Structures are given as structure tokens and as C-alpha cells.
Amino acid sequence: MLEFLTKRIIQTIVTLLFLAVATFFLMRLAPGGPFDNDKVWPPEIQANIDAKYGLNLPLTTQFTTWFRDLLHGDLRDSFHYMGTPVTEIIRDAVPPSLQLGLLALGFSFVFGVGLGVLSAWKRGSILDFSSMFIAISGITLPSYLVATLLVLLFSNYLGWLPPALWEDKKSMILPTITLGLRPLAIIARMTRTTLLEVMHADYIRTAYSKGLTESRVLFKHALKNSMIPVITMLGPIAASLITGSYVVETVFQIPGMGQYFITSVINRDYPLVMGMTLTYGLVLTASNLLVDMAYGWIDPRIRVDGTK
Amino acid sequence: MNSFLKDKRFVISTIVLFVLCALAIGAPLFTHYDYDAVSAGPNLIPPNRDFWMGTDVLGRDLYSRILYGARLSLAVGFCTAIFSLLLGTFTGAIAGYFGGKWDKILMSLVDMFYIFPMLLLAILLTLMFGRGFFGIFLAIGMTTWVSQARLVRALVLQARELPFVEAGRAIGLTHGEIIFRHIIPNLWGPMIVSLTFQIPNNILTESFLSFIGLGLQPPYSSWGTLANEGFRGIQSYPHLMIFPGLALFITMLAFHFLGDALRDILDPKSSLGSSIGQ
Numbered sequence: 036m037l038e039f040l041t042k043r044i045i046q047t048i049v050t051l052l053f054l055a056v057a058t059f060f061l062m063r064l065a066p067g068g069p070f071d072n073d074k075v076w077p078p079e080i081q082a083n084i085d086a087k088y089g090l091n092l093p094l095t096t097q098f099t100t101w102f103r104d105l106l107h108g109d110l111r112d113s114f115h116y117m118g119t120p121v122t123e124i125i126r127d128a129v130p131p132s133l134q135l136g137l138l139a140l141g142f143s144f145v146f147g148v149g150l151g152v153l154s155a156w157k158r159g160s161i162l163d164f165s166s167m168f169i170a171i172s173g174i175t176l177p178s179y180l181v182a183t184l185l186v187l188l189f190s191n192y193l194g195w196l197p198p199a200l201w202e203d204k205k206s207m208i209l210p211t212i213t214l215g216l217r218p219l220a221i222i223a224r225m226t227r228t229t230l231l232e233v234m235h236a237d238y239i240r241t242a243y244s245k246g247l248t249e250s251r252v253l254f255k256h257a258l259k260n261s262m263i264p265v266i267t268m269l270g271p272i273a274a275s276l277i278t279g280s281y282v283v284e285t286v287f288q289i290p291g292m293g294q295y296f297i298t299s300v301i302n303r304d305y306p307l308v309m310g311m312t313l314t315y316g317l318v319l320t321a322s323n324l325l326v327d328m329a330y331g332w333i334d335p336r337i338r339v340d341g342t343k
Numbered sequence: 344m345n346s347f348l349k350d351k352r353f354v355i356s357t358i359v360l361f362v363l364c365a366l367a368i369g370a371p372l373f374t375h376y377d378y379d380a381v382s383a384g385p386n387l388i389p390p391n392r393d394f395w396m397g398t399d400v401l402g403r404d405l406y407s408r409i410l411y412g413a414r415l416s417l418a419v420g421f422c423t424a425i426f427s428l429l430l431g432t433f434t435g436a437i438a439g440y441f442g443g444k445w446d447k448i449l450m451s452l453v454d455m456f457y458i459f460p461m462l463l464l465a466i467l468l469t470l471m472f473g474r475g476f477f478g479i480f481l482a483i484g485m486t487t488w489v490s491q492a493r494l495v496r497a498l499v500l501q502a503r504e505l506p507f508v509e510a511g512r513a514i515g516l517t518h519g520e521i522i523f524r525h526i527i528p529n530l531w532g533p534m535i536v537s538l539t540f541q542i543p544n545n546i547l548t549e550s551f552l553s554f555i556g557l558g559l560q561p562p563y564s565s566w567g568t569l570a571n572e573g574f575r576g577i578q579s580y581p582h583l584m585i586f587p588g589l590a591l592f593i594t595m596l597a598f599h600f601l602g603d604a605l606r607d608i609l610d611p612k613s614s615l616g617s618s619i620g621q
Binding site for chain 1 (some may be wrong): 554557
């Protein structure tokens, strides 16, 4: 276990380093600069600005100085939000995104597995058909449409829930559903497929022949084994949910990471882009690590350190 | 052929997609107004007999705009999916067939693309190559070929152990001939299935990029652009967002049912999860 962890931590560091280098140089390849304006600056002023932010140095020097600062825990100040350190922006943006992401993850897991089990259990019935229709709609509906429809229905016509902001529990319901619908659909379909596959296994026949009831076989024996592919997908799903969704955060005016992620690239806010990318990479690798460790718990035959 | 016609999902979704393509290609025949004709009618009226889907803020006929938008959305979906199919198949086949050093190099390249935030890459590519068709095409194509490469590699790894590959070598075929004339044609089932799922995903990605304002620039307007315009006035003029969204939804639904049907018919053993990712 210790060996496995050290190996994974080294892997994570290499991955993040690659991410940082690639993002840094790709950002600089993109045309336009952080201080471009409708008006063209006089060259002296442009030179002064570049000098102040170190943009006149060779790219490799810029990267190494940025990297040295990173090792000291300093992600620099944002170019766009003048005078605000990137670490501060990340600190403020992560909690709402994390909260929303975890809520959506929980929602999609509980209801996704629920719908999947229901439709596998009552396969061929109207219940199966309607849950799978919900699932396919969840995959095919663009999230901005889902958000719009939910707001129109629950806020404008019924007036039950607030249309935007991230304040009390009530305001969290609609964003959670919007963000969670797609993973819910993916999980439901996956659960149904694997559960139907598992139901043909020998040990399920054994369980039936022992005289167990169908629901007991389904919930006690089949469900746990059918969860492995579902858990596999939870890693990337969790990362994408937690790092925020631009659409959901825009529509519902949530001050999370998703918005910064995109606006920072558009503004060529180099320090903020780097900060956001590193945070994204960290969340992604951490959730993959958690998923790998969860395998061992669900299926003890799988050793997390890769030995057989 | 019979098993295709017996599958209701296949028949219905093929008809829907056929009608959709016909409407998109023959858009001038099916519309009364030009898609960019400003003030074709009063501004912002809801659907009525003359303007089946209402008009937008400049008085343009939304129905015409949606039909012409279908050309863009479908073209982007098809072209990017075929691009990622070709690039992914080539990379995956080489990695899977030769194994060893090639496999390591190519697959670590694929892994790098995998961890790179898709959205960031897409935005960067549209910034670099402009917001024309080519920029969007690259942005979506470059972010989707990696999953294709992984799929093909896994399939080729299995296929290269089969007797026909050995037979090919015995009669002196070159590696290129074995890969592209013998192995790949044997894999067309799963590849067609993954292509069918890739197209709607790419259409959705394009609409998403357009929605956040990074899509094709005017005068082009894909469904995502239309939805974005509609979003600004959603409370007062819901039709401006509902119709583009509905068009997108129907297309996505048809492709997904087609993909499901094709998977059951062509590739019954596969457990390839549909539309994972995004």
C-alpha cells in the first residue's frame, strides 16, 4: 500500500508538471495578450507593462520563475482582477464548486443506480421503458436547455424555487439536478447493462437455487458486483462535476471555478489559467486515486498495488 | 439486412435522420424566408402561421435559421467524427499491432491528451485557428480522437493474435497490408457504432462552444449560437431557446437510438458504454 501510494504520488507530480508546461506554452502560442485593448498602447507604455509583469523575458525564464514561485506556494496575482492573488480566487471559487459537484455526484449516484436497478429488475416493463427514457434524455439534452426548462418551470411558473444564486439549501436544488442529470443518465444505463449481465452468472443461479427471493439475490448478490464499472466511471465524472460546469454556473450565477476557467483563458489571464489548470489536474488525479482505492474495497480480489 | 429492418429503433432513427439531412441540404426549398433576411416579419413574435417558430430580435424567421443551422451543426458533427475516427484508428492500430516501444510512445501521447482539460484545449485551438469552420473542427477533432485511439488499440490487440493475421504473414504480406486491408476491415462493426455515438457528442460540444460564445462567427449560426441568442431573452421569449434546443434534442435522440440499435446488431458482445465522457 505504501509503495502504491508513493508510486501514485510520483505519477501525479509528473502529470501535473506536464499539465503546467503544456498549458503555459500553449497559452503563449495563442494570439493576443492579457493587456490588449481596443486602443493600441503607445510602445513605451506597452513595454512598461510587459516589464512590470515580466512578459518581456524569454519564455523559458518566465516559466522557471513562475515555477519557483509555485514551489513557494505563490501563484502570483491575477492580470484581470488586478491585485487579487490567484490563490485567493481559487480559495473562494473552490468551495461552491466542490459543494455543487459533491451534491450532483451524490444525486446522480443515488438516483442513477436506483433507476438502473429498477429498470433491470422490471425489465421490459413500462417502468423500464420510462426510466431508460429519462436516462437517454439526460444524455442527449444539452445542459443549458435543462437549466432553462427547470428555471422556467420551478421558478417562473410555480415559484417554488429561486431561479439563481448560491445561498440557502433551496437555491442548490436546481443547479444540482441540472449538473447531475447527465451523469445520472450514464450511471443508470451502465447499472442496468452490467446488472443484466451479472444476472446470468453462475453464482446468481446458485443463489436462486438456494431458494433466495429475487429481491434478495438482486440487492445482496448481484448489485455489489455490478458496481465495478460504475465506480470506474465515477472518477472522471467526479472530477468534471467538481471542477464546475461553466453553463450551470453561468445560468445559476454560482461563483465557482467553471466561470473562471473559461473567462481566464479568454482574458489571457496567464496566472489564473495556470492556477485553474493545476487545481483541475489535482482534483482529477485525486478522484482517480480514490476510485482505484475503492476497487479494492468493492472487489477484494483486486489489489490496489497491482500485484496478483 | 433483415436484422436491420426488424429493429424499430434503427428504422425510426434512420428515417428521422434522413428527413433531417434532407431538410438541411434542401433548406432553400423548404423555407419561405432567407435565414439572414432581417425584418422578414415583426420582431420577436411567437410561433404563428407565417413564422412557424416565430421570429428573433431582428425579425428573422427562426424556422429558416434552424434549417440552415442544421447544415452547420450536422456538418461539424460528421466531419469531426470522421476526423477523430481516422486519426484515432491510425494511432490505435499502430500502437496495438506493433506493441512495445510504439505502443508506449503513442499511448503516453494519448494519455497526455486524456488528462489535459478538454475545454481548455478546445478554447486554445479556437483562439489559435480562429472561429471559422477549421478552428472549430480542430478544437473538437483534437479533443475526441483519443478515446477512438484507445478503443481501436484494444480491438487490434485482440485481433492480432487471430489466425488470419498469422496466415497473412505466412504468405508474405507487409505489416501495412495486414493492418489496413485485413485487421481494420474486420473491426468495422464496433467502429461504426462508436462513430454513431461520436457524431451527436460532437454536435453537442459544438453547440456548447457556440453557447459560451466560442463557436462559429456570424453570419453562420449553428443551433448552439441560436440557443445562446435565445438564452438572453429566455423569460419573455422562450421560443427562441426552446426550438433550437428541441432541434438539437431530436437529433441527439435519433443518433443515440441508432447507435444503440447498431450496437445490438453489429457488435452484440461489446460492452462499450455509450456516450461516456464529455
